[in-house]
Amino acid sequence: MVDETLARDIDAVCRLTGEFTLRSGQVADTYFDKYLFEAQPALLDRVAAQMLDLLPEDTELLGGLELGGVPIATMVSAKTGLPALFVRKKAKEYGTCKLAEGPDVAGRRVTLVEDVITTGGAVRDATRELRAAGAIVEVVVCAIDRSPAGDNPLADVGLEVRPVLTRAQLDAAAAQA
Template identity: 85%
Template sequence: MSDLSALARDIDTCCRLHGEFTLRSGQVSHEYFDKYLFESDPALLARVADEMVGLVPEGTELLGGLELGGIPIVTALSARTRLPALFVRKKAKEYGTCKLAEGPDVAGRRVTLVEDVITTGGAVRDATRALRDLGATVEVVVCAIDRSPEGTNPLADVELEVRPVLTKAQLDAVTGA
C-alpha cells in the first residue's frame, strides 16, 4: 500500500461519519468528513502537511489558511516550507486592526490558499475574492480533501486551481464505498 493510500485509509477510518449532515453549502449529505478529527491528531496532521508540501506552487510567497479548519493545516505546512502563514478570517474583524487576513500584508504577493475540505468551494471562493480585492494574486488552493464531484473544479468560476491531497474517490476506494 502506498503512503497516500495508507493516509487515505487512516483519515477515512478516523473522520468519515455516517448520518444526516447539512454542509456549509446547504446540501444534505449522508456522510461527513469531520476534519477536526485528523487536524487534532498530531500524527495525521503531520502526514497531511507532508503531502501538501509538494502541492504548493513555485513562486508562492504566503500560505493563507482559511478560518477555522485551514488554520492548523497552514501552520503545519508553513513550518515545513518556511513560507509565512496568513490566517484568513471569514470576514474582517470589526475591532483592533480590522484585518481580514492576519499576518504579513498581501498586496502584490502571491498567496496559495490552504483549506481542509472543499465540496462546493464557498469559503474558498469568498476568501479568494476578498484577498484579490486586497491586491493579492491567488491562483491555487491546496486542500486535504476534495469532496467535489470527480472531474469538476468547483472553483473554476474564480479561476482557482484545486490541488488536493486526497479526493473523495480515493477515500471511497479504501472503504469500497
C-alpha cells in the first residue's frame, strides 16, 4: 500500500526538473535527488520504516550500495537489528581490498538496499560480485524505482525489485500537489 503522504513529501523534496544525464547514460528531464531526502533524518526514517515490510523474512545481511544505499541500509539495520554490509562500486585497492565492508557474505542471504533504480546498473554489478563471493542475492529494496511501470530492469540477473515508491506514484503525488 502506497503511503501517499510519503510520496508527496519525497516528491516535494527531491524532484528536480531540467536536463540530467543518468548513470546509465540516458538523458532525463526529471531527476530524483535522493540525497535531499537522505540528508533529512525524519524523512530518511520514514523511507526506512516503509522498507521493513519489503524485506524477505530470510534476510541475513543488508547490503547498502555506495553511496546512496549506505544511509538507508544503516537506518534499516538499526530498525531490524540485521547487520549491514557496505558495498563499494569497486573493491578497494589497498588494505583489505574488499568490495563489501562488513561481515563475510559467503553462504548468507543478502538483501540489497539502494536509493534509486532506473536501469539497475550498479545493482547488477554488485549482485554479480556478491554472488561470486558466495552470497545469495535475490532481492533489492529501493526507495525509488524510476524504471518503466511493469518492467523489471534486473530480471536478467534474477533479482526481484521491491520499491517503496515508483516513478508513477511520485508523478501522481506531483499531480495532486
